[in-house]
Every structure is written in C-alpha cells, then in structure tokens.
Amino acid sequence: MFERLIRFAIEQRWLVLLAVIAMATLGIYNYSRLPIDAVPDITNVQVQVNTSAPGYSPLETEQRVTYPIETAMSGLPGLEQTRSLSRYGLSQVTVIFKDGTDIYFARQLVNQRIQEAAQILPAGVAPARSPPGSARSTYGRWKPRTAPGRPMARPTRQPTCARSRTGSSSRNCAPCQASPRSTPSAASPRNTWWRPARNGWRPTA
Template identity: 30%
Template sequence: MNLPEFSVNKSVTISMLIMIVVLGGIVAFFGLGLDLMPELEFPMITVVTKYEGVAPEDIENLITKPVEEVCSTLKNVKSIASASEEGTSAVMVEFEWGTNIDFAAQDARDALDRIGMILPSDADDPMVMKFDPSQMPILVYGVTGMKNTMELRDYLEDSVTPRLERIEGVAMSMALGGLEREINVFVNRTKLEAYNISLDEIIATLRAENLNISAGQVTKDYTEYLIRTLGEYKNIDSIKNTVLRKLGDVPIYIKDVAEVKDTHKERRHRTRLDGKDSVIMMVAKQSGANTVNVISKVEKALEEMREEMPQDIKFHAVMDQSNIIKRIASV
C-alpha cells in the first residue's frame, strides 16, 4: 500500500495527524520569543581599566600599551584598537570569526593576571567584557523626583532595582547618573604643620580605623559564635572623632586638623529630562527570554510598587524595545 492509497483509505487517521501538526505549529508560534536583535556572538572583547584622576597620556603609557602588548599575544587576534581617556583605558580586541569567545576571554584574563605587577598598584584590575548584543538594555527609564538625585538614586538602588531583578527573565537592573555620596576630609595645612602631622598619617589612620576585623570564634554550649570587631564608620561624627595621635595625655582628633563634610562626588556628567536633573534606570533581560513579556512584567511590577513610592517619583520611558518589536511584528 503506497502513501496516496493509505491516505484515501485511512482518511480519519490522516486528518488527525494533520490536526496534530497544525495545533503543534500554533502552539509553537505563540511560544516563539520576540526580540529586536538576533542572538549573535561577535568575536570581540573589551579590556577596561579604571585609574581615577590620571591624564590620558599617562593612561596610555602606564596601562593601555602594556595591555595591548599582552593582548597581541593571544591566538587568532585579527585587530586591536584602543582609547585612552582621563581615568579610563579601553582596549578592543577583535578575533577571527569562528573563535570561541569564551575561551578567548579566559585566555585574556589569564594573560592580564600575569602583568598585574607592571600596572600601577592603585589602578583597578582590568575587566574583560564580551560584546553580546543580547545583554544590551531592553528598557531604559528616565526617573525624576525626590529632593535631589542622590536620594533618588539611593532609593532606586535600595527599593526598586532589587525587586525588578527578582522578576523571571530579568538579568540585571541598575541605576546610573545623578549624584553619588562622598565623604570629604578638607585638611587645614596650617594646623597640620602646627601639630607636625603629615597628610600620609591622616590617610593611613583613616584606612586603618575604617575596618571590620574578624577576631575568631567562641564556642559555648555546643554553639559556635563568630567574633568581629566593628570599626567601619557609620556617621560623620565617628570620622571627626578619630584619634590621630596623642600629645602627652591630650588626643588629637581629625576634627582638630580638618573639616569633614558629607557631600557628593565631583560631577563630571549631567543627566537631565524635560529640564530636570534625573537618574537613568536600565533593565536587561536574560538570554533567550521573551523581550515583550519581560517588559510587560517590569511595567506591571512598577505599577504595583507605585503605592509604596514617594508621590513625586516619575518614570519616563526613554527606550522601550517592546514598542519597536510590536510595530515590526504587526507589519
């Protein structure tokens, strides 16, 4: 019995098979992920090294050139490009197509570990990052409100982004921009000279005092307790009352030679939305997750949090990939 004859004689069976295939196709269609960009893995890595407060020329000589030399020894390197800016070195390494980028990134990390002694000791460790379009943000909000952007950013990082990261499909949520808190110690040079105290002594004292140190364990009644000495500063007064040294029986405090202020880091960038200072909040999805569904869940979660938030906080969608995907899918 050939296929045409079987199809005619077993019409009910064939109809059932066709229905199963059609239903399977419909289910698979609605289960397809929607994404703006296909999942591609470009054979490229970027080595970023931070060295705050250093000029571009020094960044190039001290960091960029040694990193370039190390990266040039990696296998299957096609080209190397770099950019040296104030406080930042970025080296882009492109590999031949077909190179396993995970292995290449690990080889780069191992090679960079070997030049750790050559790089400046106060520079940050080099970060090796792969170029992955799927890790780009799918949703970007401009957020305004509260007294200032420092309080706004703290609120977002403490109360909003952690809850968004618990949503299924969300890989990362972070806040950028705005003012960042910084404690400044303004030293009075005249008073330092009067007490014969050096700036290095102040730095060393503050570094040594601002530590939590483990003091071992104590066992009592079959229970082991971890003992720690808590020395990290909790407030401004703790810093002011730090003892630098003693002159006889009289202690010299930080407040005797310096002014301590609770302020913010130097502003090098400004984020504004509709003429107001703002904070940027970005959301990235997990690889393979449905972009439209993830954004829908994020918007629903923000709406649920609305009752708990200060009334003046406003979220403005700056970039929403779901809108683009829906327009493309409807064409």
C-alpha cells in the same frame, strides 16, 4: 553537454520529479526551523578589558595603562586585531578574535594575559573583563516620575535599570537609587529608592 542533460531529464522524468520533490520538502523543513531575528547579532568575537585609573590624563592613561595591556594581548591564538580607547581615568582595550573562536576560550586567554599585565601596571590600577555580551546586549530603561502638580520634585539623576540580552525583565532588576531634587512642599524625601512598576518607576516603601 546541455543536450545530454536535457535528454537525460526527459528519459528519466520520474527520477527527476522525485529529486525535485525531495529538494522542495527539504527546503520547506529547513525554512520552518530557520531562526528569524528582527535585529540579528553580527558582533564579532571580542573581549573588552576595562581599567579604572583615577586622576590619570588621557596621555598618562595611554602610556601607563593602555599600552602595557595591548602589549600583553599581542600574540594570542586567533587574535585578529586590538582596539583601545584612553580617556580621563579610563582605559578600554577591545581584543577581537577570528570568527569561530569560542568566546569563553577567548575570555580565558585574555584573563591569563590580564594577570601578567597587572604586575607591571601602576599601583591601585586593576584591569577587569567586561561581562560577555554583544553590541546590543545591554541597554538602560528609565522614566522620571513626578508627583502631580509638583514639576520641581523630579529626580536630578534618573533611575536606571539595565537589561541584559538574557531577556530578563526590568521588573526583576535590583532597585536603583535616585536623588530627588525636591522643594520644601515636596513629600518625597531625599535618597529615595525606586523600583520598576507596570506604569513606570515608583518609590519603595
């Protein structure tokens, strides 16, 4: 078989040469159009359901909130697995679908099951879906700012501004409220509104 292949390549050398040139050209063309990402998104298709349950212990949250939501999500088309997290006053259910499932179709299916689960949940407990995103979709930026020579006049809660994977700059985000802990000599008032600036965070006028 190898002898026939070698004999054919020698006899049809021009045809083989044209095929090699065509394959090389196709490879160069696809390489130039190949998207390159330093941090590729490898997140699976998932939808998170967050539920706030004030005053509930982790056990009560698991029994009265998390378990009914997980039960309602069972049997969804393309469902791969379901993960949950129950904490004080918070329930988070992550519904993972098979690769290739349309994320918006999956969110629509989860929303339908949320409406069904809301009827059996305790009063005042309303589950909600998280915004569509990935493992690296949202992060915070913050920078404490202090007047020169006044180290005590710094915010006790640092102002933050979320940036989504859409690429929006933190300068375009809405101002975040901070509560500065100031001394009597500090000029900055309490409940100051901060806005992002080029060199850090600055209080608004």
